[in-house]
Amino acid sequence: MAKEIERKFLVRGNGWRGMVPAKHYCQGYLSTIKERTVRVRCCGNEAWLTIKSTTQGITRTEFEYPIPPDEARYMIQHLAEQPIIEKYRYCIPLNGLVWEIDEFLGANQGLIVAEVELNHAQDEIILPEWIGEEVSDDPRYYNSNLVSKPFSQW
Amino acid sequence: MAKEIERKFLVRGNGWRGMVPAKHYCQGYLSTIKERTVRVRCCGNEAWLTIKSTTQGITRTEFEYPIPPDEARYMIQHLAEQPIIEKYRYCIPLNGLVWEIDEFLGANQGLIVAEVELNHAQDEIILPEWIGEEVSDDPRYYNSNLVSKPFSQW
Numbered sequence: 001m002a003k004e005i006e007r008k009f010l011v012r013g014n015g016w017r018g019m020v021p022a023k024h025y026c027q028g029y030l031s032t033i034k035e036r037t038v039r040v041r042c043c044g045n046e047a048w049l050t051i052k053s054t055t056q057g058i059t060r061t062e063f064e065y066p067i068p069p070d071e072a073r074y075m076i077q078h079l080a081e082q083p084i085i086e087k088y089r090y091c092i093p094l095n096g097l098v099w100e101i102d103e104f105l106g107a108n109q110g111l112i113v114a115e116v117e118l119n120h121a122q123d124e125i126i127l128p129e130w131i132g133e134e135v136s137d138d139p140r141y142y143n144s145n146l147v148s149k150p151f152s153q154w
Numbered sequence: 155m156a157k158e159i160e161r162k163f164l165v166r167g168n169g170w171r172g173m174v175p176a177k178h179y180c181q182g183y184l185s186t187i188k189e190r191t192v193r194v195r196c197c198g199n200e201a202w203l204t205i206k207s208t209t210q211g212i213t214r215t216e217f218e219y220p221i222p223p224d225e226a227r228y229m230i231q232h233l234a235e236q237p238i239i240e241k242y243r244y245c246i247p248l249n250g251l252v253w254e255i256d257e258f259l260g261a262n263q264g265l266i267v268a269e270v271e272l273n274h275a276q277d278e279i280i281l282p283e284w285i286g287e288e289v290s291d292d293p294r295y296y297n298s299n300l301v302s303k304p305f306s307q308w
């Protein structure tokens with residue numbers, strides 16, 4: 001069990017590109033209700049099952065378990081709500097933090113967001129120049145909500 | 155991944171009691187929609203996260219992963235739909251099969267069902283004398299449905 005404290009921002013420009021290689025993420029949701037989400041995620045030869053609680057402010061409780069990738073792929077394809085979420089993730093270390101930039105594909109193409117995980121909700125952070133508007137409080141940007149209302153339909 | 159082929163029956167009388175010790179099961183659901191269920195189950199010092207697909211006839215696809223019991227207990231208490239399911243389970247081997255008798259507690263007290271897992275949907279089975287009406291096709295008896303509509307409210 002972990003407490004996840006995250007802030008999320010839109011990304012502007014391309015100043016972040018070329019700094020780190022991309023990882024391809026493919027994920028589906030077995031539950032997307034607001035009380036709890038259940039996510040199956042694949043990245044290369046690894047996969048995880050992740051349960052997250054309701055968001056309270058920018059804090060969530062999270063449980064994550066590694067699972068066999070072939071089982072994850074079966075669940076994403078056959079059990080998860082459709083459409084699935086596909087994205088490239090770029091993990092950029094800066095000033096002691098790691099910025100995770102998600103460049104979405106498929107039904108969410110065009111959406112690029114950056115998340116940063118904090119130790120405490122009040123931690124001050126230095127914003128890179130490619131960081132735009134904060135969207136931490138906007139539920140439209142939850143990955144679980146990008147299934148039922150993908151960016152292309154906004 | 156496993157294919158689960160199960161038949162379920164009501165239990166009549168007490169002829170099955172005293173044959174094997176009871177195990178206490180405590181379980182909660184993170185998803186109970188008909189397309190898929192996500193269950194967290196605790197039994198003693200063991201716990202599992204289980205995903206099951208839609209039932210097709212008496213067959214379901216099932217994925218089960220052991221998880222730390224303290225995390226399971228947290229999820230059952232704080233994340234799962236309420237009320238949770240509590241029951242005693244008795245596993246009785248008979249004629250090459252294992253009958254799992256579930257004696258429900260709490261909001262489902264009074265309900266006792268027996269399940270038997272088969273290799274093939276058409277397998278013939280010898281019914282013990284304490285087996286009553288078959289309820290394999292009755293969704294009211296799905297454990298996931300006993301959360302929203304417990305036996306005491308039928």
